[in-house]
Amino acid sequence: MFKVLVSDPISDLGIQQLMEAADVTVDKKTGLSEDELVAIIGDYDGLLVRSQTTVTPKIIEAGSKLKVIGRAGVGVDNINLEAATKQGVVVINAPDGNTITTCEHAFAMMMALARHIPQAYAKTVSGVWDRKSFLGVELRGKTLGVLGMGRIGSEVAKRAKAFGMSILAFDPFLTEERAEKMEVKLATVDDIVRNADFITVHTPLTPQTRNMISRPQFEVMKKGMRIVNCARGGVIDELALVEAIDSGIVAGAAFDVFEKEPPQADHPFLTHPKIIVTPHLGASTVEAQENVAIDVSEQVLHILRNEPFINAVNIPPVAPSVMNKLQPYFNLGEKLGSFASQLVDTAIREIVVSYAGDLSDVDTQPLTRYIVKGVLTRYFGSDANIVNSMHLAKTRDVNVVVTTSSKTQGFTNLLTVLLKTEEGEERVVAGTLLQGYGERIVQLGKFSVDIALEGHQIVISHNDKPGIIGHVGTLLGQNDVNIASMQVGRSTAGGNAIMLLTVDREVPEEVLAHLSSLPEINSAKEIALV
Numbered sequence: 001m002f003k004v005l006v007s008d009p010i011s012d013l014g015i016q017q018l019m020e021a022a023d024v025t026v027d028k029k030t031g032l033s034e035d036e037l038v039a040i041i042g043d044y045d046g047l048l049v050r051s052q053t054t055v056t057p058k059i060i061e062a063g064s065k066l067k068v069i070g071r072a073g074v075g076v077d078n079i080n081l082e083a084a085t086k087q088g089v090v091v092i093n094a095p096d097g098n099t100i101t102t103c104e105h106a107f108a109m110m111m112a113l114a115r116h117i118p119q120a121y122a123k124t125v126s127g128v129w130d131r132k133s134f135l136g137v138e139l140r141g142k143t144l145g146v147l148g149m150g151r152i153g154s155e156v157a158k159r160a161k162a163f164g165m166s167i168l169a170f171d172p173f174l175t176e177e178r179a180e181k182m183e184v185k186l187a188t189v190d191d192i193v194r195n196a197d198f199i200t201v202h203t204p205l206t207p208q209t210r211n212m213i214s215r216p217q218f219e220v221m222k223k224g225m226r227i228v229n230c231a232r233g234g235v236i237d238e239l240a241l242v243e244a245i246d247s248g249i250v251a252g253a254a255f256d257v258f259e260k261e262p263p264q265a266d267h268p269f270l271t272h273p274k275i276i277v278t279p280h281l282g283a284s285t286v287e288a289q290e291n292v293a294i295d296v297s298e299q300v301l302h303i304l305r306n307e308p309f310i311n312a313v314n315i316p317p318v319a320p321s322v323m324n325k326l327q328p329y330f331n332l333g334e335k336l337g338s339f340a341s342q343l344v345d346t347a348i349r350e351i352v353v354s355y356a357g358d359l360s361d362v363d364t365q366p367l368t369r370y371i372v373k374g375v376l377t378r379y380f381g382s383d384a385n386i387v388n389s390m391h392l393a394k395t396r397d398v399n400v401v402v403t404t405s406s407k408t409q410g411f412t413n414l415l416t417v418l419l420k421t422e423e424g425e426e427r428v429v430a431g432t433l434l435q436g437y438g439e440r441i442v443q444l445g446k447f448s449v450d451i452a453l454e455g456h457q458i459v460i461s462h463n464d465k466p467g468i469i470g471h472v473g474t475l476l477g478q479n480d481v482n483i484a485s486m487q488v489g490r491s492t493a494g495g496n497a498i499m500l501l502t503v504d505r506e507v508p509e510e511v512l513a514h515l516s517s518l519p520e521i522n523s524a525k526e527i528a529l530v
């Protein structure tokens with residue numbers, strides 16, 4: 001039974017499938033301190049959060065069973081990704097569910113700003129009928145600068161056009177072609193700050209976006225412009241903004257997010273007559289909260305059940321078409337890695353993965369993660385997984401080299417794993433996925449073989465002399481080890497040879513030792529692929 005902790009207010013309807021899953025129990029405990037979370041997180045396989053819970057390295061380290069942290073929303077800046085990746089915890093988010101809602105909030109803020117709605121409301125309900133102080137401006141005919149043209153920024157631009165605004169947009173990934181298609185003008189940050197009547201930011205907070213709008217930008221802004229931040233506190237320099245308003249450059253600002261949330265009681269935004277604020281409500285609609293909770297619950301279930309999943313933040317994204325192509329090979333890759341690692345006796349220094357044939361035209365990185373996981377599982381057990389396998393290899397000074405070739409080498413697809421060790425040992429194993437026959441090993445060292453990659457196997461290196469197969473069969477039979485299949489490969493008659501056996505059960509140590517001591521046998525190793 002998996003246990004999931006929900007530590008922020010998340011829609012009940014959205015997490016229904018998680019609550020109804022027969023193999024999951026869900027506990028809801030909101031408002032916990034770091035220490036309180038540290039004390040209980042060890043019991044949980046999954047953690048679901050929004051933006052209130054700060055998931056610190058201390059919490060992640062205490063989560064010894066933790067497999068997944070699900071963020072019911074977009075921004076994962078409250079989750080320590082480095083600690084999660086190190087520990088092999090998958091972090092997923094729900095990037096699509098609150099796009100429209102947040103876009104609509106940004107728009108609502110822009111309109112409220114243009115027409116002083118919060119200030120006018122406050123005065124009216126206080127009993128003052130003041131029609132003179134709140135002269136607004138129209139959006140029509142104005143220039144809107146959009147910084148960050150991702151999901152939300154693009155939707156804001158779309159709506160702004162309907163209001164008769166012209167749009168200047170900047171995003172490092174916005175091409176001239178896409179800008180044209182969206183009927184926005186591709187601009188630089190400098191163009192935007194100099195020419196926009198309104199600016200809205202829709203980027204994550206990164207070292208590049210922190211204080212993206214600060215004193216130097218305010219200095220060249222159009223007098224009387226207005227600015228909106230429904231993305232992340234810190235993208236616009238808060239103190240520089242107050243100065244720019246007070247000096248008459250900026251006519252007003254609307255903020256949903258703050259550098260520190262909640263802001264201190266004496267934060268200048270909270271009392272400034274030209275700044276309107278909301279308490280990080282961008283994603284707070286019934287629809288968005290259901291959407292993000294549904295999306296994240298679905299993925300958390302997949303991860304707990306070891307099924308393929310999407311939207312992992314600490315694993316590079318993979319296009320669905322690439323994923324469809326790679327997915328059938330994940331098992332093969334992991335087993336080949338595991339097989340190869342059980343052939344070596346000394347510390348691995350390099351893992352060389354070669355892809356040939358069909359797989360050469362896609363980005364095979366996700367598959368490499370499975371192979372490396374397979375190799376490292378021998379040393380790290382279940383602590384190695386596809387999230388941290390590359391990281392683990394790096395921290396252990398294991399070099400991972402990938403080569404690809406479109407040549408088919410006799411198989412539609414061929415994965416080869418070569419391990420090089422500190423002592424100069426080299427072990428190579430290659431496998432393929434054969435329609436109707438599943439995962440097969442087709443090369444072991446320099447020998448061609450063909451055997452299913454499954455269960456318990458024995459690899460025997462021997463000299464090609466008559467009678468050896470008989471000796472091996474007899475010894476295993478005497479020890480009640482049944483042989484399911486056998487393959488023999490040799491380079492030249494009478495030379496080195498390899499015997500690959502699939503057996504029905506684990507082979508006792510003493511039987512392996514006995515096998516190794518038989519005449520003409522150089523070594524016998526058991527490989528477990530279970």
Ligand SMILES: NC(=O)C1=CN([C@@H]2O[C@H](COP(=O)(O)OP(=O)(O)OC[C@H]3O[C@@H](n4cnc5c(N)ncnc54)[C@H](O)[C@@H]3O)[C@@H](O)[C@H]2O)C=CC1
Pocket residue numbers: 073074075076095098099102147148149150151152153170171172173202203204205206208209230231232256257280281282283284
């Ligand atoms: N106020 C709220 O409740 C909510 C806030 N958000 C925040 O809104 C922001 C945008 O969310 P989405 O549109 O879903 O994300 P997204 O990932 O689709 O878009 C972000 C865009 O910012 C661009 N970007 C990155 N660095 C940039 C730079 N230096 N200059 C210009 N553009 C840059 C990226 O290329 C990307 O296109 C995020 O910070 C997210 O956390 C999202 C949902 C709710």
Ligand SMILES: O=C(O)C(=O)COP(=O)(O)O
Pocket residue numbers: 050051052072073074075076098280281282283284
């Ligand atoms: O999704 C995001 O990035 C948000 O900022 C929404 O935050 P919330 O889930 O409302 O705490």
